[in-house]
Amino acid sequence: MPTGSRVRGSGFRVRTGLAVGLMLALALSAATEPAGxxxxxxxxxxxxxxxxxxxxxxxxxxxxxxxxxxxxxxxxxxxxxxxxxxxxxxxxxxxxxxxxxxxxxxxxxxxxxxxxxxxxxxxxxxxxxxxxxxxxxxxxxxxxxxxxxxxxxxxxxxxxxxERPEPAEADLPTFYQVSERPLYTLGGRHILTEVLRRCGARNIFADLDVEASAVDYEAVLARQPAVIVAGTEPGGDDPLQRWRRDRDHLPDDLSLIAVEPDTLIRPTPRIIDGIDLLCRLLP
Missing domain, CATH: 3.40.50.1980 (Nitrogenase molybdenum iron protein domain)
Known part of the structure; x- marks a missing residue:
């Protein structure tokens, strides 16, 4: 009997040790759980x-x-x-x-x-x-x-x-207008430059090493854009009204396009929709 008692006691100690070990492991796991x-x-x-x-x-x-x-x-x-x-x-x-x-x-x-x-x-x-x-x-x-x-x-x-790779050539000269007064555009650092290339277009101010910049009306004309794209808000004024007013002094084949800007210039997954829209609208 004494020998059996010692065996049972040893088993109890083993089981108890395992239980304590498991509790410690769980506690450590909880303490080190990822912040996520x-x-x-x-x-x-x-x-x-x-x-x-x-x-x-x-x-x-x-x-x-x-x-x-x-x-x-x-x-x-x-x-x-x-x-x-x-x-x-x-x-x-x-x-x-x-x-x-x-x-x-x-x-x-x-x-x-x-x-x-x-x-x-x-x-x-x-x-x-x-x-x-x-x-x-x-x-x-x-x-x-x-x-x-x-x-x-x-x-x-x-x-x-x-599914929307850049074409071999992107040479359609395009001016993107952020605002009319003051006249603002987006430079080479902005993601819009790459969006335009996906549609075969070229940002005429891509050489500006900035996200955005004010530009002169005459500077835009000097770069001879074939397309002017302007961001517009629902219910807002026509952002292209100055260009339309001066239409007689502009090239006959100049295309004027107004678009909702968020999907074009916000760097989020919705920019895919902006690329698709712009590619449909460009000549």
């Missing part, structure tokens, strides 16, 4: 960043965004914290975010530094080319706790982009 299991509270510092968060399946992590964040509809319902260049820090603090999505090349460095001083992590998102929209979807999905959905969104986008 509980999405951070996030603010988007540009309209396209809010749209990308929703496209990556992580819109529910957003607690605030900036003016003109109007797509999808859920983005327009989020609290506003300012615009792409000026933030209301009191509103930001009231939302208690722990992560801010910043626009590399657009968000002022001083604004990002102030957020970091307040203990808010800043994630810079760079999109300079169409292919980088896919990378942004992956990164945002990862940072906001939806890695699988971000990767799937990127895969879908890249597949759609691959």
């Amino acid at each position: 299991a509980q999405p951070p509270r996030v603010i988007a510092l540009a309209p396209h960043l809010a749209e990308l968060a929703f496209a990556a399946g992580a819109g529910d992590a957003l607690v605030g965004t900036v003016a003109w964040s109007d797509y999808p509809a859920e983005a327009a319902e989020l609290p506003l914290i300012g615009d792409a260049f000026r933030l209301d820090l009191e509103r930001v603090l009231g939302l208690d975010p722990d992560l801010a999505l910043a626009w590399e090349g657009g968000t002022p460095a001083a604004a990002a530094e102030r957020l970091e001083e307040l203990g808010i992590e800043v994630a810079w998102i760079r999109i300079g080319r169409l292919e980088e929209i896919g990378s942004a979807l992956v990164e945002i999905g990862r940072r906001l706790g939806r890695p699988d959905r971000g990767q799937q969104a990127a895969k879908d986008y890249r597949s759609a982009l691959a």
